[in-house]
Structures are given as C-alpha cells and as structure tokens.
Amino acid sequence: MSGHFIVYGAVGSGSVPIEAALALAGIPYVVKDFAPWTSAEEAEALSILNPMRQVPALALPSGQVMTESAAILIWLSDAFPDSGLAPPAGDPRRAEFLRWMTFVSSAIYALYWITDNPARVTDDTAQHAAINARLYERIADCWAVMDKGLTPGRYLLGDSLSILDLYVATASRWSPGRRRFYEVAPGLADAIRRTDAEPRLQTLWAERFPFSEGWER
Ligand SMILES: N[C@@H](CCC(=O)N[C@@H](CS)C(=O)NCC(=O)O)C(=O)O
Incomplete structure (x- = not known):
C-alpha cells in the first residue's frame, strides 16, 4: 500500500x-x-x-x-x-459478528434514506411525519431484536471492544435516539455506554460526534 x-x-x-x-x-x-x-x-x-x-x-x-x-x-x-477489532475468520464469534454488522447496515441504516427526506417516497407532505414515526418504530424494533439475539460481555461481542460496538454506538444516536435505544435494548446499553466512554476515543467523539447538551435524547 x-x-x-x-x-x-x-x-x-x-x-x-x-x-x-x-x-x-x-x-x-x-x-x-x-x-x-x-x-x-x-x-x-x-x-x-x-x-x-x-x-x-x-x-x-x-x-x-x-x-x-x-x-x-x-x-x-x-x-x-x-x-483486534473483530473476531477473525474461524473464531466462534465470527458468525454473529457478521450477522449483526450486516443487520445494522441493512435493517436499520438503510431506512434513513427515507426518514432523512420522506419526499423520496411520497409528495404528500401530510404523510411525512407518520412515515417517519413508523420507520423510527421499525428501527426501535430492530434494536430490540438485536437485544434478544446478543449476550454481551463488557462489549457487544464479549470482553473486547469491536467495530460492532463502534457501529452501534454511532447508529443508536440517530433517531429515535439513545433514550429509546436504552428502553428497547437494555441488554446492550452498558456495552454502548462503555464504548462512548472509551478513553482512546474521547478526542474522536468530541470532534466527530460530540456529546453536546441534550445528545442522549
Ligand atoms: N448503505 C450506506 C448508507 C449510507 C448513508 O445513508 N449515508 C447517509 C449519511 S449517514 C447519506 O449520505 N445520506 C445522503 C443521501 O442518502 O442522500 C452505508 O452503509 O454506507
């Protein structure tokens, strides 16, 4: 390279x-x-x-x-x-690692293409708030599915931080927001709070996704 x-x-x-x-x-x-x-x-x-x-x-x-x-x-x-940011091929955790990485991308992240601009699916502006409310509920349901499917240790895939923690720590801050995430996925909350608090990431978070007043909406 x-x-x-x-x-x-x-x-x-x-x-x-x-x-x-x-x-x-x-x-x-x-x-x-x-x-x-x-x-x-x-x-x-x-x-x-x-x-x-x-x-x-x-x-x-x-x-x-x-x-x-x-x-x-x-x-x-x-x-x-x-x-050490992911279970390598052959590791018993590799399957669930791939499963949940893809789940966040396809089941959750993809929906923001609509919620960020509901006019992409209908010109009827009267429908926009209802569409977004439904999709935010869908996202909350997806976090709940992940909560049922994972048994975290200190982090989502065990006792070491992985890129799945980074991905979820970011995506769970998008609507419907962190408070809702904690409600529907209580079993994932500690690992994600630990990822927020990771000392090696404090500069990065501050510059790129600050925990500014009211962030944990
Ligand atoms: N499937 C893509 C989704 C990327 C995505 O939705 N990015 C958003 C920003 S977080 C974006 O660029 N939105 C602009 C748009 O879709 O027009 C990925 O996982 O990278």
Whole structure:
C-alpha cells in the first residue's frame, strides 16, 4: 500500500465508526467532509466517489474507493487483524459478528434514506411525519431484536471492544435516539455506554460526534 487512507464523511454520520476504527488501530488517515444532503452540488461532487451520493466512502492507499459502511468496517478489521477489532475468520464469534454488522447496515441504516427526506417516497407532505414515526418504530424494533439475539460481555461481542460496538454506538444516536435505544435494548446499553466512554476515543467523539447538551435524547 502506498498512499493514505481518505475517509469521505461528515460529523455524526456513518463515517464516524470508520474514523474511530482507524483511530483505534493507529492507522493514519485524513477526512474529507461531504454533506450530500445540503445541496445538489455537494451530492453531485460526491457521486464521482459513490454513485449512491452517500457518505461514507473510503479511499484505500491503493487508490481503490470502497463504499458501504459495514463492508468498509469489516475490510478494515480484516486488513489490520492485530488491532483486534473483530473476531477473525474461524473464531466462534465470527458468525454473529457478521450477522449483526450486516443487520445494522441493512435493517436499520438503510431506512434513513427515507426518514432523512420522506419526499423520496411520497409528495404528500401530510404523510411525512407518520412515515417517519413508523420507520423510527421499525428501527426501535430492530434494536430490540438485536437485544434478544446478543449476550454481551463488557462489549457487544464479549470482553473486547469491536467495530460492532463502534457501529452501534454511532447508529443508536440517530433517531429515535439513545433514550429509546436504552428502553428497547437494555441488554446492550452498558456495552454502548462503555464504548462512548472509551478513553482512546474521547478526542474522536468530541470532534466527530460530540456529546453536546441534550445528545442522549
Ligand atoms: N448503505 C450506506 C448508507 C449510507 C448513508 O445513508 N449515508 C447517509 C449519511 S449517514 C447519506 O449520505 N445520506 C445522503 C443521501 O442518502 O442522500 C452505508 O452503509 O454506507
């Protein structure tokens, strides 16, 4: 590998767990912020990297660009096995690791494409609040499913922090928000609070997803 890792992302977005994984693994990277939801120009500029016009994307040192947050996180944990950020192939926890990484991406994260802009599914603005309420309930139900399916130790997959913790710590802050997450997934709460409090991540969280007043809504 020659060049640098470049994370294309935004504060509070799905790039944050990727930045956290790189930070924990001690891998140098630079961040280039894009907010495709702010303007058509910004979305168009991003489309060169990701035809879905979404962050995150990760440029590898080879120049290859990866998209899809779960794939990027899994790729990083495989590329840097010494970081201990995921159960390796052959580990008994690998199956549940892959299951829940993909679950967060496909069952939960994908729904924000609608909630962030319900006009994508209907022009009837009177329906927008109801659509979002239903989808936020769906997301809460998904967290409850995960709560039933996992038996955490100090962290979600046992006693060491993994990229699943980083992914859930970020996504559980999106609507319907952390308080609802704690209600529907009480068994996951301690591991995620521990991830929030991880000393090696305090600078990263402060810069990229601050725990500002009222964050734990
Ligand atoms: N499946 C994608 C979803 C990425 C995604 O939804 N990103 C949001 C930001 S957190 C985004 O860029 N939204 C803009 C849009 O969809 O137009 C992934 O897992 O990386």
